[in-house]
Amino acid sequence: MIRHIVMWKFRPGTEAEQAQFLEGLRGLQGVIPQLRSSQVARSVGADNYDAVLVSEFDSLEDLEAYKHDPRHVKVSALCKSIRADRVAVDYEI
Template sequence: MIRHIVMWKFHPGTEAEQARFLDGLRSLQGVIPELLRSEVAVNTGDGNYDAVLVSEFRDLEALRSYR
């Protein structure tokens, strides 16, 4: 199992675009065959990131195909 993690820091004032972007990420589950599981989380406190995508793949080849 391979876990791929991507984090984002958004510019202030782009909340509507952020929401559309994150909804798009959530909609990938079931569309991309290599993607076994994914989770989108939003940071509700102070931190170095605003959102994160955690994706799981069967193996490295599946991750390469996804990319």
């Protein structure tokens, strides 16, 4: 299995879009078949990244299929318009 973790810092003044983006990510669970599980959360700490996605896939191929699924691409496009920074890591579990 593959765990995929992504964290974002958002640009100030994009709070409504941030909420829309995070809700869009949550909405992908149970819709994209390769997405086995996912957690989407906002940070509660100061000076941290603003939000995180922790998701799991059976394989790297399933992760790639998820990344290219049109439903994910649409949600991701919104994120690209509001993020200041993004970091990610994928690893086997």
